[in-house]
Amino acid sequence: MTKNSNNYCVILAGGKGRRLWPVSKEKFPKQFVDFFSEGRTQLQQTYDRFLRFIPQENIFINTSKEYLDLVREQLPEVPDDNIMAEPIHRNTAPSVAWATHRIGKLNPKANIVVSPSDQSILNSETFQRNILEGLEFVAQNNHLLTMGVRPTRPEVGYGYIQEGEYSGTDEIFKVKAFTEKPDEKFANMFVESREWYWNTGLFLANVQCLTACLKECLPVVFRNFDESVKNFTIEEETAFVNQHFPSYPNLSIDYGVLEKSDNVYVMKCDFGWADLGTWHGIYEVKSRGDGDNVIVNSDVLIENSKNNIIRLNNGRLAVIDGLEGFIVAEKDNVLLICKKENSSALIRKYVNEVRLKKGEEFV
Template sequence: MKKSQNNYCVILAGGKGRRLWPCSREERPKQFVDFFGTGRTQLQQTYDRFAKILPPENIYVNTNELYADIVREQLPELSAIQLLAEPIHRNTAPSVAWCTHRIVNINPDANIIVVPSDQTVVGEQKFADAVERGFQFVSNRQHMLTMGVKPTRPEPGYGYIQMGEHVTDGVYHVKSFTEKPERDFARMFMESGEFYWNTGMFLANARHLLDSFRALLPPVLRNFDKDCCPNVYNFEEENRYIHENFPSYPNLSIDYGILEKSPDVCVMCCDFGWADLGTWHSIYEARQKGDGDNVVVDTDVVLDNARDNVIKLPKGRLAVLSGLEGFIVAEEGNVLLICKKEDSSSNIRRLINEIQLKKGNEFI
């Protein structure tokens, strides 16, 4: 298949990854870690996936200045213009707005797919076909297109998209978004057949996406083009403007800031295998279970009457679990975490805040 020069990918890789602490640490979050011992980090695997679909020069990475050197080390093929490093942490709406501004100025006819850097995809060809179908849909329509996957379990840790009116083959208007419902609601969603998991991946033609930012987000973003490079695009001037103004940008997610407010968002029903690997619970649900329904992640382990656990220790360590049920056992550097798997995401956030207050950043 010929790779279209008008199709671009933006990989969002600036998160701190705290929900997978302690294996995801502030200085090297999960997207930069070879978490499963495959030989490639999650960022590298995401890049590899899209390099098979798009021209490599059309793949952009958005991150934080703290991680820019790690990105350059892991993806040396990126040019300077393909790496956007923010001066402070903000949510995904200003990140995508900056990337869209740059791509539109390079190619006004661009179509963009925005993707997180911490997902796993099973069925590469089905995924590539879905991406190509998505690009075809948005290239001649003023719509944003989310990619939805049919739920395989009532997962409360994922977002859900409700299908509305039919648009075309496999594409529907979005009726509603629901973020991380209670398990009973997730079960109702799954059984209804109307809801798909929100993969966090979406597509749009770049001009329409930029118009949506101008219409829906605060003036600080609407003024971007007027204040930055008003006559002719200049890469250095854009970087200077961003670093001076980014602290005043809103801390909004792309879902809340754009997708949930726009009247022209659709969902494409996809059938590739997918999992968000952002939490210990999601890793447990998504990964293949071994003896006793334990998930052992690249770890040497001896299990004795142990069930339903997630275990990840560094190379050279031996984990011996006896009589343990429903726990996370994870070690990295100077931290060993042992906690109940149930409600682990909220508990880990709370624990990190407490440790940061009591012990400082050394253990974060």
């Protein structure tokens, strides 16, 4: 197929992967792990997915400096100028601001899709069609566009999008409201109402619209740079970011831009989505054996047990009897056993407690 030279992709790969602890740890987080022994890591699979319909030179990777070598090792075909390594951890809004600045100078007509690096997409053809339809929509409209999927359970670890008025185009609707990580009561209400969709973390916009929206929520860092350096080089921009990136707030794109804008739309999608950043997401997407147990690359004898997900160290044998609805996950020096329900919130708590009581080597 002919790839549109105005279409760009930014893959966010700087997260610490805490929700998949202990298999994902801060020194080697989930996006760099081949979780299911498929031959490609989550980051590599995300890159492969977009390479089918986005020009290779238009795919950018945003990460942290501490993961730069991992990105280069796993994606050697990506030029250095297409890898943006932040000097310190911030949330996604500053990451997107940097990528938008670089792409905007390369192509003022750019249409950008921003994607997490830890997703499962079951129907790649539908995914490609939806993303290309979305890029066409934002090319013609100065709107932000999110991709939503109908929830299958009241997951408290996801964001939710409420459908509003129909846009008149495809399955695209104005967003009525956003809610990030609701409690169980509200999550149940959202699922039952059928008005709310999971926020996949995929969003699209043309570069001019996205730049304007980011100006509303972030300090004037890049505006000052553009006023002082008219025709910057990549090296000058990177040096400026290394110096000034700490002045950015720790702000997510969802909270900083999407939730505060009245110019956001959602496309209702059905490409078979799961967030591989959570244990429950992995449980949903993987095939299940007897008793609806998911055993990931592990040697297990299991009886009288159901609805569990198990992932152990290589060379370890587990014998499990009478367990229902649990996560059993082991990596190096940590073994986690906890209820699968509401595990995202529980694991955040555990990681913080372990860091305080036992030290950094365990997280």
